[in-house]
Amino acid sequence: MTQPHYKLDVRPILRAGGEPFLAVMQAVDALAPGQSLRLLATFKPIPLFHVLGSRGFEPTAREIGNGDWEVIFTPGNSQPEDKIPQSEPVIKSVDNAEETWPAPLTELDNRDLEPPDPMVRTLEGIEALLPGQTLAALLPREPLFLFKELESRGHLWRGSFDPEGHYRIVIRRG
Amino acid sequence: MMGTALSRWTMSYFTAALAFLVGAQVLMIAGYGFPAVPAEAPETLILVHMVTIGWLSLLMCGALFQFVPVLIAQPLRGGRLVLPALICLLSGLAFLLAGFLQLAGTIDTDLPLLAIAGMLLPVGFLLVVGVLVGTLLRANLTLPARFVAAGLACVLVTVTLGALFALLLSGFLPALAGLDFRAHALPVHIAVGLGGWLTFTAIGVSYRLLPMFMLSPDGERASSRVVWWSGIAALVLIALASPIVAMVERTGFMATPDTATGLAAALGLVSLILYGVDLAFFYRHRKRRVIELNSRAAQGAFLALILSALLLLALLATGTLGQHIGALLYLVAFGWLTGLGLSQLYKIVPFLTWLECYGPVMGKKPTPRVQDLVVEGRDRVWFALYFLGVLSGTGALLVNQPDVFRFAAGATLLATLAIVVELVLARRLYNVEDGKRLPEGTSRPRLFLPSL
Numbered sequence: 001m002t003q004p005h006y007k008l009d010v011r012p013i014l015r016a017g018g019e020p021f022l023a024v025m026q027a028v029d030a031l032a033p034g035q036s037l038r039l040l041a042t043f044k045p046i047p048l049f050h051v052l053g054s055r056g057f058e059p060t061a062r063e064i065g066n067g068d069w070e071v072i073f074t075p076g077n078s079q080p081e082d083k084i085p086q087s088e089p090v091i092k093s094v095d096n097a098e099e100t101w102p103a104p105l106t107e108l109d110n111r112d113l114e115p116p117d118p119m120v121r122t123l124e125g126i127e128a129l130l131p132g133q134t135l136a137a138l139l140p141r142e143p144l145f146l147f148k149e150l151e152s153r154g155h156l157w158r159g160s161f162d163p164e165g166h167y168r169i170v171i172r173r174g
Numbered sequence: 175m176m177g178t179a180l181s182r183w184t185m186s187y188f189t190a191a192l193a194f195l196v197g198a199q200v201l202m203i204a205g206y207g208f209p210a211v212p213a214e215a216p217e218t219l220i221l222v223h224m225v226t227i228g229w230l231s232l233l234m235c236g237a238l239f240q241f242v243p244v245l246i247a248q249p250l251r252g253g254r255l256v257l258p259a260l261i262c263l264l265s266g267l268a269f270l271l272a273g274f275l276q277l278a279g280t281i282d283t284d285l286p287l288l289a290i291a292g293m294l295l296p297v298g299f300l301l302v303v304g305v306l307v308g309t310l311l312r313a314n315l316t317l318p319a320r321f322v323a324a325g326l327a328c329v330l331v332t333v334t335l336g337a338l339f340a341l342l343l344s345g346f347l348p349a350l351a352g353l354d355f356r357a358h359a360l361p362v363h364i365a366v367g368l369g370g371w372l373t374f375t376a377i378g379v380s381y382r383l384l385p386m387f388m389l390s391p392d393g394e395r396a397s398s399r400v401v402w403w404s405g406i407a408a409l410v411l412i413a414l415a416s417p418i419v420a421m422v423e424r425t426g427f428m429a430t431p432d433t434a435t436g437l438a439a440a441l442g443l444v445s446l447i448l449y450g451v452d453l454a455f456f457y458r459h460r461k462r463r464v465i466e467l468n469s470r471a472a473q474g475a476f477l478a479l480i481l482s483a484l485l486l487l488a489l490l491a492t493g494t495l496g497q498h499i500g501a502l503l504y505l506v507a508f509g510w511l512t513g514l515g516l517s518q519l520y521k522i523v524p525f526l527t528w529l530e531c532y533g534p535v536m537g538k539k540p541t542p543r544v545q546d547l548v549v550e551g552r553d554r555v556w557f558a559l560y561f562l563g564v565l566s567g568t569g570a571l572l573v574n575q576p577d578v579f580r581f582a583a584g585a586t587l588l589a590t591l592a593i594v595v596e597l598v599l600a601r602r603l604y605n606v607e608d609g610k611r612l613p614e615g616t617s618r619p620r621l622f623l624p625s626l
Contacts, residue, residue: 112389112461116529116536116544123537141386142247148179149533165393 005038006031011068014042017101017134017170019160024048028055028073036074043107044069047138047162101158101172104136105129111140111166119146122171126155129173139167179243180530182624183256185601187236188519189622190264192594194228195512199587202580209576213500214356216278220271225507227267227295230372231329233515235259235302237379237522242306242322245382246313252305259301266294270340277343292340299333317394317402321378324406328370331413335363358416361435365412368503369442372511373479374405377449380472380514384453387521388460388469395455397448404448408441439490446483450476467550471517471557478509478564485568501571508586509564516593517557524548524600530619531603531612539613546607547600553593560589 008027010020020041027037037057039045048071049059057073064070108125110118122137123146129135139146142161146169150157154174161167198221201207207221243250250256273288275281303326310323341347342355385392411418415434453476457469482505489495489502524547532541563585570578601621603611612618619625 114389114462115386116525120536120541125537127537140389144244144247144249145179145529145533149536152534 003032003035005036005072007038007040009040011040011042015103017099017103017158019158021160021162028052028057031075034075036072039071039073040064041069041071042067042103043136045071046109047164047166047168048073051163101134101170102132104134104170106135108135108137110137113140116145119143119149122146122169123149126150126153126171126173131173134170134172136168136170139169141165142167143169179249180526181236181239181243181250181256182253183260184236184240184526185523185622185624186257187232187239187260188523190260191229191232191236191515192519192590192597194224194232195590196587196594198224198229199583199590202583203587205576205580208500209571209574209579216274219277220274222503223267223270223274225512226367226372227263227270230507230511230515231299232260232263233519234325234372234375235263237518238302238306238322238375240522240526241379241383242309242319245316245319245322245379246310248309248312250305251308251312255301255305259298259305262294262298262301266291266298269294273340273344286344286346288340289344289346292337292344296333296337299329303330316382317398318378318381320402321381321405322375324402324409325371325375325378328366328374328409332363332367332371335359335366339363362413362415364503365438366409368506368511369412370409373506374409376511376514377401377405381452383518384456384469384472385460387462388456388465389462390456390460395452397451397455401445401448401452404441405445408438408445411435411438411441436490439486443483443487446479450480466521466545467548467553467557468517468521470554471520471561472514474557474561475510475513475517478505478513478561481568482506482510498572501568504571505564505568509561509568513561513564516560516590519597520548520553520557520593523597527601527603527619530625531616535613535615539615540610541613542606542610546610547603547605548596549605553596556589556592556596560586560593563589 006027008024010023013020013023024037024039027039031037037052039048044061044063052059052073056076058076059071059073061069061071106125108121110121113121118137118139122135122139122143125135125137142159147157150171155171156174157169157171159167159169201221201224206217207215208218211217239250239253239256269287270291272281273291276283276287281287306326307323310319313319315323338347338350338359339355342350381398382392384390411434415438418434457465457473482502485498485502485505486495489498495502525544528542528544528547535541563582567579567582567586570576570582598621599605601619603618617625
């Protein structure tokens with residue numbers, strides 16, 4: 001029995017500087033039993049692998065050109081072992097949230113670095129940008145010290161937690 | 175410093191704390207206080223309060239002002255009260271120590287020194303608790319933050335009882351003079367102070383800092399929740415043992431404070447065992463294979479905590495707790511709390527110094543690594559000497575060998591001084607290569623006062 005994939009293209013949301021997490025979770029909730037999700041994104045959405053992995057989905061990812069990725073999340077046979085109860089992602093921003101930002105030029109995975117390296121790498125990334133450009137970084141936790149440094153350097157940021165407790169931040173160079 | 179998340183006065187708290195630690199050990203080597211005189215002698219009280227308030231509490235307060243915001247990802251609220259708190263604590267402690275000297279007959283004055291201490295110290299601790307609770311109230315408390323909140327409640331209980339003692343000893347509160355405070359309130363003062371304020375808070379902070387620096391999974395574990403609940407139950411039982419027994423006896427049942435204390439000890443033990451399980455989990459599941467000296471040296475402190483629990487059990491089983499309480503308290507204060515404090519200062523001071531100095535140019539210019547501020551290879555031996563000194567000191571107290579104890583205190587003092595020198599060198603960026611020390615845009619941090 002083959003069911004067609006449920007297709008979700010979050011590239012327009014990402015290119016508009018938005019946060020596609022909610023759209024993805026709504027799509028997952030709308031899946032029929034056994035149906036898989038075909039997700040199109042502008043980067044390899046590693047955070048989602050963990051999130052949906054915890055709900056029993058297996059990811060298969062491939063690059064489809066222009067830096068875009070296609071990921072198929074196939075539901076496993078077994079029930080998810082432990083569902084992580086998680087409230088709505090906390091969206092924090094210090095800018096006008098209505099404004100759209102350009103898509104991040106880079107996606108840094110700084111989760112497995114020892115402090116203060118997650119902050120150092122992130123700031124190094126920002127210094128390489130031109131004003132107005134953005135980058136995204138995945139951090140081990142909410143970066144209090146980084147916020148202060150961004151504030152004093154005049155950069156803007158938007159961030160939220162993923163259900164695993166990691167923090168994804170998009171920073172726009174001021 | 176503008177625009178940083180650094181706590182301005184934390185280094186000043188640490189400096190004062192280390193001065194008291196060194197001073198207390200010098201007195202121990204000189205044979206001042208316990209074991210040369212009884213545990214309840216004024217000379218011993220001087221030593222005990224230099225260690226518990228001067229060293230451990232100032233260390234804990236300074237660390238909490240820096241780390242409570244990190245625990246809950248919220249800025250510190252009421253930060254301008256941090257310096258007045260330090261002034262109240264230091265002046266209150268000075269009056270307390272002078273008051274004990276007055277009791278010992280060393281100082282002859284009519285001033286009610288203890289009573290003045292009994293007002294200044296509570297004000298100082300209230301300011302500390304006010305700032306930290308005001309900050310904690312802004313967030314949903316994660317488990318580590320709940321440990322800290324409980325610790326703050328415990329410091330209030332401890333300091334309230336301490337202030338009552340101070341007023342009683344000064345001849346105030348004659349209405350309460352008939353109560354046997356030594357039997358009912360002193361054990362609570364000690365147990366809630368060391369077990370609640372210092373130990374519970376340290377456990378909470380370690381739940382966050384250890385995984386952070388060793389890159390271990392830091393999700394909330396069921397065992398940690400049991401550590402919290404059994405620990406809280408033990409503390410409440412200890413604090414309320416006397417009133418509970420009085421109430422139970424009124425209903426016609428037999429009960430003694432020993433029943434409540436025994437139950438509290440059992441719950442405390444459950445709490446410590448599961449804490450040990452969590453620690454083992456953090457160390458075993460760390461992603462960082464080679465751990466730094468602070469995490470390595472902290473294992474000495476955890477070992478001392480386990481040994482303290484075993485010693486308490488052995489003393490309770492043999493009915494010799496009263497006789498050997500000094501050795502037990504020494505092991506808790508110097509092995510567990512001081513061992514943990516020194517090992518974590520060895521990480522915290524370089525880390526904060528690094529942030530203070532290199533934060534402004536981070537990402538713009540090459541900077542040294544945090545590890546470049548210390549030379550771990552040469553400092554390993556000092557931590558080893560420190561813990562060996564504590565173990566021998568505890569042994570010497572147990573077999574009643576005061577001279578061996580002084581010799582052991584000499585070893586811990588030597589190690590402490592060496593670690594203090596390393597911390598000063600870290601503040602001074604002494605170990606950083608000349609060319610990398612101060613890139614353009616940075617300035618040298620001050621030793622212990624905040625930069626303007």
